[in-house]
Amino acid sequence: MASDTPWLTAHEEHVWRAWLTLNARVNAALHRELQDDADLSMPDFEVLVHLTDDPDGRVRVTDLARLLLWERSRLSHHVTRMERRGLVERVECPEDARGAFVAVTPAGRSAIGHAAPGHVRAVRRLVFDGLTGEEVDGFGSTVDKLLARMTDTAGPAGASDAGTCA
Amino acid sequence: MASDTPWLTAHEEHVWRAWLTLNARVNAALHRELQDDADLSMPDFEVLVHLTDDPDGRVRVTDLARLLLWERSRLSHHVTRMERRGLVERVECPEDARGAFVAVTPAGRSAIGHAAPGHVRAVRRLVFDGLTGEEVDGFGSTVDKLLARMTDTAGPAGASDAGTCA
């Protein structure tokens, strides 16, 4: 390893490793939870969260990709698979024939409705229970600060902002 | 959604979403960094970190899987691919003919040596620069607390502890 690189301090190294490990464990636990409860993967769940957040239950492909921080091609493949399972469907966009919506189906709503309570319980149990209000606050503001600093530094493509179809 | 589930508070929900987003962005940035610098993926890098941490540069398959929080089968496939690229090699275990070591090759050491400085710089830039010492401390102890609480709750298989071959 090159000798002129400022290395992480022992404490930082520890924090960094702990962060990586914590993430892996949280993801694994939530994955199992969703799988057992509703036969959904985490990506499935994320997609459904954003679709059901919309009043009309449908979001333009590019917008959804931006919300998810995914590449459009990944989303397209994923939608194809979820469509095959009846969880979502593609809907043509009247105002722009190039575009398309992804829309939740009743089955999709049912699936996330079935999954959400257990998922929320798991997030609570894994992340928030046992932390003091002070800790949650400090944790949150630190995460926010980190996030704010990199908002325009990373992430695949900062696409347009067309909330509606046009 | 069922009505008797204690939902996340607005603040917790915010923290949780921020956490997910931050992770996605950090991972994406580090991925690009490693890819550009040394043609390594994050999983490649993680494997090499644990191998080069060992004095002999080799670790038993099951132990490595535990360190990585991976399933053995994933590791086996990954080792096959890394072996094909000359980064690691499989070594028979003399004391237990069932077992095997994964060992770094000189090319593997060279690759991680080439990747490490940029990677460390990126971690510093993304996560630690701009945080006060207090914030880093608070962040670290919170992450530690979370991690400690779930140590035996999650993760694929808490395997044996054979550090050496036997």
Added chain:
DNA sequence: AAAGATTGATATCTCAATCTTT
């Protein structure tokens, strides 16, 4: 039979084309 590890089939992700509409 249990432990250590690998294999094969399938699902998913990534990257570079491709296709259509603007």
Added chain:
DNA sequence: AAAGATTGAGATATCAATCTTT
């Protein structure tokens, strides 16, 4: 040509067998 989206090929991940040694 640029924007919106999809496709196909190759890489990686997951899950359930399988194989060998203890």
